[in-house]
Amino acid sequence: MANGNVKAGFEGAVKTPEGLSYKGVILQPVIDKCEGCARMMAFEDQNYCPSYPQPAxxxxxxVCNFATHAKVQVETQGKGKVNPLKASKRAAKGR
Incomplete structure (x- = not known):
């Protein structure tokens, strides 16, 4: 029987002083950076992440790699590391 406060993913969870005990794992409440994530689930009066027990x-x-709302920005300005031997050969060729 599902309680009205519990989503289907947290059936059998118990609230403890340490956090939410779910399948033998203590889940900590989500932090403000997690707001907007599709994985976040509510239990009673707080939100929890079923993917990672300690969101902080x-x-x-x-950036959290489980976050559905955050995009990882790749640096495209630098060309990367150049082998010094190849660079000297290119300079000698006149490239």
Missing amino acids: RKWALG
């Missing part, structure tokens, strides 16, 4: 740590090093 996922965003610590940059």
Whole structure:
């Protein structure tokens, strides 16, 4: 029986002081950077990410790779690293 507060994905989840206990994993509430993500699911009065239990740590090093609302920007300005030996041969040829 599904409770009115629970989405189908969190059936059997229990709220604990540490977070939301779901299938033996403690889920932490989502952070403000997660707002707008399609993976986010509500349980009672808070939103949780079923893909990653600690959303704050996922965003610590940059963009979360599970985020459906954020795009990764690729740097296109630099050409990349050039081998110095090849560069000297090209310079000697006159390219």
